[in-house]
Amino acid sequence: MKKLFVILFIGFNLYSYGQNKISGTILNTKNEPLIGVEVYIEKLKKGTSTNELGYFELKNVPNATLKVTAHYIGYKTQVKTVSFTKPDIELNFLLKEMAYQMDEVVISTPFNKLQSENAIKVVSLKLNEIENGGSTNLTEAISSIPGIDMIAKGTGVAKPVIRGLSGTNVLMLNNGIKMENFQFSENHPFIVDEFGVDHIEVIKGPASLLYGSDAVGGVINVIRERPALENEITGDFNTQYHSNTDGITLNAGVKGNSNQINWGIRTGYKSHADYEDGNGNYIPNTRFQEKSLKANIGLRKSFGIFNLYYDFNRPQLGMSVGNVKTLEKSRNLDFWYQDLTSHLISSRNTLFFNDYKFDVNLSYQLNNRKLQTDNNTPAFEMVDMDLNTFAYEVKTHFPSTEKTEYIIGLQGSNKTNRNNEAPNHVIPDTDVNDISVFGLLQHSFAEKLKTQVGLRYDYRIISSEKETNKPAIDNDYGNISGSIGATYPLTDDFLVRANLASAYRTPNIAELTQNGYHGARFEIGNPDLDTQRSYEGDLSFHYHSKYIMLDVSGFYNRINDYIYIAPTGENLDNGDIIYQYSQTDSKLYGGELIVNITPIEWLNINTTYSYLIGKEDSGNYLPYIPHNKFRFDVKLQKEKIGLLHSPYFKIGGLLAQDQDNPSIYETETDGYFLINAGVGTELKIGKEMVNISIQANNILNETYIDHLSTLKGMNYNNIGRNIVATIKIPISVK
Template sequence: MKKIIVFLYMSGVLQLLQAQHSVSGKITDLISGEPLIGVNIYAPELSIGTVSDKDGQYKLSEIPKGELILQFSYVGFEVVNRRLFISDSLQMIDIKMDPDVIQGQEVVISGNFTSTQHENTLKISTVGIDYVNASGHPSLIESITEIPGVSMISKGPGVITPVIRGLSLSNILVLRHGMPIENFQFSEDHPYLIDENGLKQVEVIKGPASLIYGSGAVGGVINLVPEPVARQGMITGEFTTRYFGNTKGLLSNLGLKGNQKGFVWGISGGINSNKDYIQGNNEKVSNTRFNRYNIKSDIGLIRKKGTFRLFYEQSKNNFGMAVLPAFEIVKDDNRKNEAWFQNLTDHMLISQNRLFIGHVKLDIFLSYQNNNRKLNGNPDSEEFNRVNMTLQTFSYRIKANHSFTENLKATFGVQGMYQNNKNHEAPDHVLPDATINEISVYGIAQYTIGRFKPELGLRYSFNSIHVPYQEAGGHSHEEEEHEDEEVFIEYDGQFGNLSASLGSSFVVNEENILRLNLASAYRSPNLPELTQYGMHGIRFEQGNPDLKTQQNIEIDLGYHLHTKHTSLDLSAFYNFIYDYIFLAPTNDTTDEGQKIYRYSQTDARLYGGEAMLHIHPHPLDWLHFKSTYSYVIGEQMDGGYLPRIPAQQLYLELKVEKDAWKFFRNMYLSGGVNFVFDQNHPSAFETATNGYNLVNMGFGFDLKVNRQLLNLSVTANNLLNIYYYDHLSTLKDLGLYDMGRNISVSVKIPFTLKN
């Protein structure tokens, strides 16, 4: 397999050293015929783009030969998507754009095929980077919880993990440059080491996606989509800085990128430093401070036969742990982490190769990730460094997309990984030393029949876990000293899984679309669920080597309405899970008296729905009304409710926009209320949580000073400074409220060094 990968990789690089094609044309207003200046032209599969000039003319170079989608977007006009087959060196495409106050029809890359939203059997939600920057949240994950059906488990503003339709941790995947991030994500204490630096948008698949992304995507996928490369012949940059009043936090990023005749490059760096957060009762939560530093770089070639890009990212992270021993030690008001904090270092190297060979697109993605996790405890203890382990992951993803006819296309792929976990010199071993291997093959076909787009897919996966004979070890965020019995573990397991999906979208007319999808997905039990043994947080956690593969079947029904002044999305789902894996309390205790939690399985179901409404009441096109709603119930089939199920939420927002006034451009003023209802269906080891209402406000504008553009936004979250518990907060059991009022300021300054 490795020889095949290397051969394909080198073949792709050699073919890239050829000349490229280009697309050009003129963009005009459909009604007036006037040329449109500053229209964004973007090729999502290539991450390249340009803008139209003062005459409405555009030219997009570095286009490989083959089939791809071009997206044309402009404020106040309907998005235009063109599926093209590039065959000539220079291809002319003129575009007429229709005025439309609600933009839609984004091109998304996270589905089974790169396509518009109308062509997908599942609705893929998106959040743009401009919204993230203006959201006022220190964490990227918290920023995307505006998507209905997406929520978060939090242990303060730094330690946050996502939840999709009630599933979290090992049940969802996060992708960076199309490859899964491996981050010890089995625990709510282990946040994903991600940020918004260098992103264009975030795409979210709600529901089973293991058919294309593999084990772990039974609940959904979060895909971090990178920003486009620089335009041809240009060197551009961007500086962003954000200040968070509640945590006295500072988030700053500086990036540069260039493009010289298809040779593209980029480099950026950032910092996110925050003090302990303040609750709504104006009391500080000690040791919730966190500090993150990252650098990112990439180089690449875009040529006639495709693209080759290489990415390297590194981050260093210190996250304070809000636990009882820390409260006794950490009394200062500093931002530096000194006691009871996670010291995390992550390196990721990704090679993306995409070849266009006639009607075939061949993707060869390779990645290597090195994730080191340390837990530092009491600095006065002889065992300050309590945990030190490294997870190394080599992943590959090879996919061929072929258009057999105008109506029939298919994707075939092979995907896998080799993973090694190693404990270093430290007293506590959260997980044992182990090696994991996984390989999958899959195929997906889509056929267009009139207004129907039925889609069928199959996948087979095989994985193995090997744990050599060794002494078990545990750790505790709560106790400084803990003596374990001499317990030894050894494990060898293999799992084979078959999954399938069947779905279709139906275009009723240009304004109405129906979607129906039936999918099965799987998740093999992972290393901690099978082998963990020891203290973790305030619990003694014990794995179960007898666990079976978790399998689920979900049906999704969706409806989309899009007119010039209204957008509506409705979705309902029912997810039945066989052998759902979860951590549950037992009646057993350790010799020291700690309650033992053991991984168990039961049949379960989750069901609910989401809604999103967006209205521009004509002729008041400057006024926006937006509303979202989400609801999910999680039940065990033998009685009781599932843990970590968010409360139902209703969000209402009014937004006023103005294109220009004196020196200001793209001005807005918004206000919203988030109604979170009571959660009266806790699991056996949770308690019910009262509802709450949060008021948020914000404003922003663009300002041009001496040809330099500046974007400013100010956001106030929890404006009334109420104190409340979120049901998914792990600090609730300690009697600690969520964050109080947080007023943030965001400044973005784009600049050009070479034009």
């Protein structure tokens, strides 16, 4: 393999292309130059900005067909495609004013189109929204998106829910890499944080066509921060304090970019004590802490782009379970906590060959999960498991025309779970092998109607060793996923999007084999589980004008053989309830509404509503279906007031309706109403713009329990008032 790589590397160097240049000017509709417009080529991870004349220049560009994006706050984003017929290309932009930034370039779809050109709707959450939202973890920040919720065990352990589906129905990507870290349980969070993130993209609904089995509910893609602009070295230092948990968050990073090489490094730290509810009672053992390190290096050559990334995360998460009684609020982790370690090494590369592009991506994940329990309780023993995953992906982008683009790809992975010396094996030693092929076509009819169709075949082999209380598994699964969708602008301001998709999910090893205590619950797997199949239709309408934006989405998701865990009605000798995995035909349906109004330049009013019903064919309701929720925010922001740059004040609220449709294994949950507020600004200190903000969540200190809280059974309330102070200091080194 090493020799082959060297031969290919030398071969591509011998077949090198001339270096090209793209330059031009960017003006507004009054023919005035725009200063500081970001000009970026996503495929190359390469960008610059315009000078005082609106001029930009990108050198050392490979001889390939590329998409160049011009982005400027307050203006509509534009994307232009360039193909080199000569070494120097002049590319000019005329940007139109636009209050709403809905038309960003989407990274999570293969063609990197603007949002308005995608048949699959993708919702984006930007870094400043995450930083200024006052969340204690990344999943909590994502749950501000309509249709997204979280199953949480306090403030440290949280799993995303997309339109009622969670666990291995939802895929989490870290910079395009599928996360593999024992995500089969609501108590096992995805090991990824918000440090060094540019933005997050969410696909709601079946996305198995793009990412394979386990994406029947949707995909959350955490997009890494962009490299520094050419010939720059920049850095930043960020700190945050949470009043409720005495929480401290720190992260700092530096990155640089020359003509051919870009690099970056970032480190982070979190530490939170037990949180307090609205009554002032602390919730025992909800403390947590985390350390992280990220590094990357990239090389741009005329024949290709090569990037190497490393991510390290070490979260230690307190587990609030019924038999844990701590005497005082603390951040010390002594017992009943998860000790998790994650290493992710990935190589993401693009090779150019005339009008063809080849994406060649490799990754290796090393995950260790330990559970330190109460040693005085013989029924529970420490857990110590390793999960190692090697994954590969090759995608071929064929020569495209103005109307047609198409891709074929090959993906695969090998996962090995091994138990170490700890006696408690939650799941047995297991090997999982995946391989898949797929194709995707996007075509425009009559310029306006953009269609997308794709087909995928996946094959999976699961094999595990027999244990005293667990059967051996030797199963193989093969199935097809497909989707077809279209977008059509009825007018320049009114867009219609529709999509039909069918995806499937194989049962995971925990669902097939478990037979014993998992955390504080006794769980039994089912080796006879069938493949779960989803059929979903989505329809959305988007309208925007100078003063208003309206977005309405509806969906219906039919799931055959839906896999879930529920009480059996039987008990162990000690009285503990026995839970077992089962299947049933089910359906989930609902939608989301977004209304954004800007009646005057400095005032913005945003409201959202999400509605969801999940039912079995028998008429019973499904478990873990969130409250229907209404959110509103009113934000006042000026460009400048005295020494304050972009100062803002916002106030908003969350109204969760009564969840009076519980499953037969749940109880009803009362609704609740939370009020939040925030203030922030930028201050120019020297040459840098320092960002300062204060966010107050649950200002009225409401006492409530969310329906998806796994602490509900112990009558532990959710977090009370939390005031979060954030300071972000940028540093320009060169």
